[in-house]
Amino acid sequence: MRKRTVGQRVVGFALQGVIVAALVVGGATPAFAAKPTGHGGGGGGTATLTGNDVSYPQCGSSFPTSPAFGIVGVTGGLANDLNPCFGPSSSYPSYTESELYWAVASSTGGTSQPKASLYVNTADPGNVYNGTVIADWPTSSLSTDPYGPCTTTTVTLSSGAYTVGENSDACAWQYGYNKAAQDASWLGSAAAAINNQSPPVTVEGTAASYPWWLDVETANTWQSDTTMNVADLQGMIAGLQTAGATVVGAYSTALQWDSITGGTSSASGPLYQIPNWIPGARNLSGAQANCAQTSFTGGAVTVTQWSSHPDDSDYAC
Secondary structure, eight states: OOOOOGGGOOTTOOOTTEEOOOOOSTTOOOTTSSOOOSOOTTTTTSSOOOEEEEOGGGTTSOOOSSOSOEEEESBSSSTTSBOTTSSOOSSSOSGGGOHHHHHHHHOOOOSSSOSEEEEEEOOOOOSEETTEEOTTSOSSOOTTOTTOOOOEEEEEETTEEEEEEOSSHHHHHHHHHHHHHHHHHHHHHHHHHHHTTOOSSOOOOSGGGSOEEEEOOTTSOEESOHHHHHHHHHHHHHHHHHHTOOOEEEEOOHHHHHHHHSOOOGGGGGGTTOOEEEEEESSHHHHHHHTTSOOSSSSOEEEEEEEETTEEEEEEO
């Protein structure tokens, strides 16, 4: 999935003590690198029903026509910014320009996947990036934080001394939780803005109404401490579940997932056995074959993706 470069936005991303790398999977193509044109669910001329995924790079473009299912990016390339055409906005004011509405209203169904699913960027930036304090890094945490309280520390930068949340598992968990709560809130706002325009199809605005995918890629910013990254992702799952979500999976590859998390086992708590959405194929047959890949979480591989210009398409395993 396409990301903005780290340097384009300071808040929420850090380079100090983190993993920052390009996509390194053989044959994998960023999910949102292409702007789709009209494309049915025919999967390259076969009778196989396929879906499409879209996010901020497709804003203002023609969306795929009648996919079997649609997966929409809530975020805009970073873990803490909003896809400007997820719902109506000042730049895309009509519900017809909304990618959330496209997925709900245009998808035809007929596969094991629901007509509409959501995806969110993830990251574990830590408390400072390039000499600047991360504004949304937490300084306290909920009593339900499984890693204990998120406490503060003092960092001294060239611009002065600052009180910030520690680079700890507890603060990372809370950061993930906060981002997930924000994502769920953005969903509610987008659905309300769409429905206020009285479209022919009503859009559900609750987190429980959609499966959620965590986009976990090395192109985003992660700590070198994999236990802190795990805590962050666990916090995201907890935040989505608190908002009502019942299905949360991960978009990644084994190489990237293991680099970020250190690998997943039953000791990984809520990350263990979550569904997989696997990229990397170049055509439908490759995506179908990737359904047999070994899961990087121990869960089921339920969606695979292939990229063939100009569309990014998806197959329900």
